[in-house]
Amino acid sequence: MNAVEPNLTAHNTEMPAESSDAAMLNAAFQLQKQAYLKAPTPSIDERREHLRQLKAMVNDHREDIIAAINQDYGNRARQETLFAEIISVTDSINHAIKHVKKWAKPQRRHTDWTTYPGAKNRVIPQPLGCVGVIVPWNFPNHLSFGPLISAFAAGNRAMVKMSENSRHLSRLLIKISKDYFSEDKLVYFEETGTVGIEFSKIPFDLLLFTGSGETGKKVMASAAKNLTPVVLELGGKSPAVIDPSFPLEKAVDRILFVKQFNSGQICINVDYLFVHQSQLDDFVTQAKAWVKKHVPDINADDYSSIIDDRSFKRLQDTLEDARSKGARVINLNEGQEPNVAARKMPLHLVLDTSEEMTIRNRETFGPFLMVMTYDKPEEVINYVHGQDRPLAFYPFSNDSKKTQLYIDHIMSGGVTVNDALLHVAQHDLPFGGVGPSGMGHYHGYEGFQTFSKMRPIFQQASVTPMSLLRPPYGGLPDKILNMMTKLKG
Numbered sequence: 001m002n003a004v005e006p007n008l009t010a011h012n013t014e015m016p017a018e019s020s021d022a023a024m025l026n027a028a029f030q031l032q033k034q035a036y037l038k039a040p041t042p043s044i045d046e047r048r049e050h051l052r053q054l055k056a057m058v059n060d061h062r063e064d065i066i067a068a069i070n071q072d073y074g075n076r077a078r079q080e081t082l083f084a085e086i087i088s089v090t091d092s093i094n095h096a097i098k099h100v101k102k103w104a105k106p107q108r109r110h111t112d113w114t115t116y117p118g119a120k121n122r123v124i125p126q127p128l129g130c131v132g133v134i135v136p137w138n139f140p141n142h143l144s145f146g147p148l149i150s151a152f153a154a155g156n157r158a159m160v161k162m163s164e165n166s167r168h169l170s171r172l173l174i175k176i177s178k179d180y181f182s183e184d185k186l187v188y189f190e191e192t193g194t195v196g197i198e199f200s201k202i203p204f205d206l207l208l209f210t211g212s213g214e215t216g217k218k219v220m221a222s223a224a225k226n227l228t229p230v231v232l233e234l235g236g237k238s239p240a241v242i243d244p245s246f247p248l249e250k251a252v253d254r255i256l257f258v259k260q261f262n263s264g265q266i267c268i269n270v271d272y273l274f275v276h277q278s279q280l281d282d283f284v285t286q287a288k289a290w291v292k293k294h295v296p297d298i299n300a301d302d303y304s305s306i307i308d309d310r311s312f313k314r315l316q317d318t319l320e321d322a323r324s325k326g327a328r329v330i331n332l333n334e335g336q337e338p339n340v341a342a343r344k345m346p347l348h349l350v351l352d353t354s355e356e357m358t359i360r361n362r363e364t365f366g367p368f369l370m371v372m373t374y375d376k377p378e379e380v381i382n383y384v385h386g387q388d389r390p391l392a393f394y395p396f397s398n399d400s401k402k403t404q405l406y407i408d409h410i411m412s413g414g415v416t417v418n419d420a421l422l423h424v425a426q427h428d429l430p431f432g433g434v435g436p437s438g439m440g441h442y443h444g445y446e447g448f449q450t451f452s453k454m455r456p457i458f459q460q461a462s463v464t465p466m467s468l469l470r471p472p473y474g475g476l477p478d479k480i481l482n483m484m485t486k487l488k489g
Helices: 017-038 044-060 062-073 078-103 142-153 167-177 195-199 213-224 248-264 277-294 309-324 377-385 400-409 444-450 465-469 476-488
Strands: 107-109 120-127 130-134 157-161 186-189 206-210 230-233 238-242 270-276 328-331 348-351 368-374 392-396 452-459
Touching (some): 017 157, 017 186, 017 195, 044 078, 044 167, 062 078, 078 248, 078 444, 157 195, 167 186, 206 213, 213 230, 238 377, 248 270, 270 277, 277 348, 277 368, 309 328, 309 348, 368 377, 377 400, 444 452, 465 476
Parallel strands (some): 130 157, 130 206, 157 186, 206 230
Antiparallel strands (some): 107 120, 120 452
16 A cells, blocks of 8 residues: 555556556655645744654654564564664654754855945755655665655655565555655655656655665666756675774674674675784684674574565575685574574674675675785775775774774775764764765755755845946956956966
């Protein structure tokens, strides 16, 4: 069931499925577009109320959201959903409510030589209008509400398409959203039929997509037909490096914690790690000890399932590919085998990899950590330079000069120093990729800017020096232009 009322398409039962889905989506878009044209700029009080309604929607249905995500996964650790899908969302909403008045305030800008006193320059943030959000399955509540916070703070209306792997959550959000918002403000869609294909064809004022690079290319190509601007959050292979002077036990604890979180199914997770060649054996020993203490049983409720059978098989194939080509594969959950029925996959280290292995060339998106060794920082820098620019980078070092060396020479969407993932949780930092890992930013003020037209307004004074430059040219206009050429040259 989709969020738009059934009578939008009921008049033509002979339509092909594709035309029916397209008609339904376009009807929802036109409803929002007309509402925007009637009231294009919500007040700050209205925006705050919309944000409060978002917060109420999460808080009032907290247990339902947790249960729906758990059903979609097969098993999703309750604590992970609370932290990543509930608390992170409500905290972000609180931040936006507190700051939206400041964000939306017109900005004064300097006027240039073409004006007399009395002229004014301003930048006025205004809503773009109607935006689209395409949500992945790995953090479906967080990644639907996160963009909505930025969109609503900026005063927009939104249509949200959920993932096919989030069936239970999709249906829940479609149902409950109507109690908090009219459909000309917010509407959710389940991915059924051709909804996924048709959604990116809508002429939104902005389209935000989170997912794989290959799908991102298709979304961008589809949006380009309408010249719809896009924000793409695409992931990729995010590296980490441990400086040998950094406490190894602390690095192991922080890296393995994020690697087991959601069974590694996080777009900014540590995909591969550089360990100094002198510390490899110690790292493996400490990693085994950490997993034995913190993830002793993969079949416990504390450890999340892989999302679906296809992803589980992909991970099995990745390990088999590495083994068959000579990699050293270490099961950190010693004595436990993959549980096919529950889609539970043990944590693994993969060492001694080579270029032809799948794990070297594809984002892992699972509980596997490829470990490589290095001697000098330049080796790390040169390797990462040979790969696509990642969504995140994680240097572990207490040497500020070495940390800055890595930051200066390894470009990524974002950086967390001496930990992983946590830059995404900082409300006053933008989040986004670079190159193949994405484009555009959201979160905090930058999210407000992304979902706004930062509109430049010049107001001329009662007189203008430009009147002295009117044709016919020669005489005074030429003297002024010659003088300006010398002054400004």
